[in-house]
Amino acid sequence: MKQVINTNMAPVPGGHFSQGIKMNNRVYVAGQPPVDPETGKVPETVEEQTRIALTNIKNVLEAAGAKLEDVVKVNTYLTNVEDFKKYDKIYQEFFTDNLPVRTTIGCDLKGIPLEIDAIAEL
Incomplete structure (x- = not known):
């Protein structure tokens, strides 16, 4: 059964889609932008942007009962694409x-x- 996942710990979608979907033992997290859900702002640096986008993913996963370690x-x-090394450092x-x-x-x-x-x- 499909379960829609929404949390106020990630930005509200800017279009007609869910933050996440949980179905059986799988969680699909929609593309998360680097928007801070508390302020609605995008930070200046790619490092901060990456950290916020990944934190948004973590928060949607947690709302679905999953964690980053479950990501496949x-x-x-x-x-x-010249920001790849900066992005990858935070990703790590x-x-x-x-x-x-x-895939990048x-x-x-x-x-x-x-x-x-x-x-x-899961």
């Missing part, structure tokens, strides 16, 4: 062992510097 797949979309703080697979794509996000989504298996 991450997709990252970077407006500026969140995923330390049992690393999920990951450079693309135009229409004003959003980065977006990260994830799939977790």
